[in-house]
C-alpha cells in the first residue's frame with residue numbers, strides 16, 4: 001500500500017469557536033486518525049490552519065474529502081501531495097500548535113525565522129519554508145517545556 005503526505009491550508013470559520021471546540025476536534029481527530037493509520041500536525045495562526053496528514057493514500061484521500069465538506073473551515077488550498085517512504089509525524093494521531101498561544105521567546109524566534117507581522121507568525125507561502133515550519137512545529141510539540 002502506498003503512503004502519502006498531504007499538506008493543505010484553510011481559513012477557520014466562526015463555526016469553530018476557539019479552545020473548547022478546537023480541543024474536542026483535536027481529540028476526535030487524533031482517535032480517528034490512529035484508527036486509520038494517519039499521523040499528522042495541525043498549526044493554527046490566527047484564523048489560518050495548516051495541516052499535514054500522512055498515511056495510507058486511501059485513508060488520507062477519504063479524510064481530505066471529509067475535510068473539504070467540513071463547514072468549520074473554508075478556502076482549502078492543497079499545497080502538496082506526494083508518496084512518502086518515511087513519516088515526519090510518526091506516532092502522532094494529531095497534534096495542534098497554536099502560534100498565538102506560544103510563550104513569547106518561542107514566538108519571537110519563529111517570528112524572526114518566518115514571515116510575520118507585528119510579532120505574529122504567519123504560515124509561510126514557499127514550500128521549502130513550509131516544510132521547515134512544520135518540523136519546527138513538531139519540535140515545539142516535543143519540547144513544550146512550559147507545559148511540564
Ligand SMILES: Cc1cc2nc3c(=O)[nH]c(=O)nc-3n(C[C@H](O)[C@H](O)[C@H](O)COP(=O)(O)O)c2cc1C
Pocket residue numbers: 025028029030032033040042049051063066067068070072073094
Ligand atoms: C481544521 C480541521 C482539521 C481536521 N482534522 C481532522 C483529522 O486530522 N482527522 C479527522 O478524522 N478529522 C479531522 N477533522 C474533522 C473532519 O473534517 C470530519 O468532521 C471528521 O473526519 C468526521 O467526519 P464525518 O462527520 O463525515 O464522519 C478536521 C476538521 C477541521 C476543521
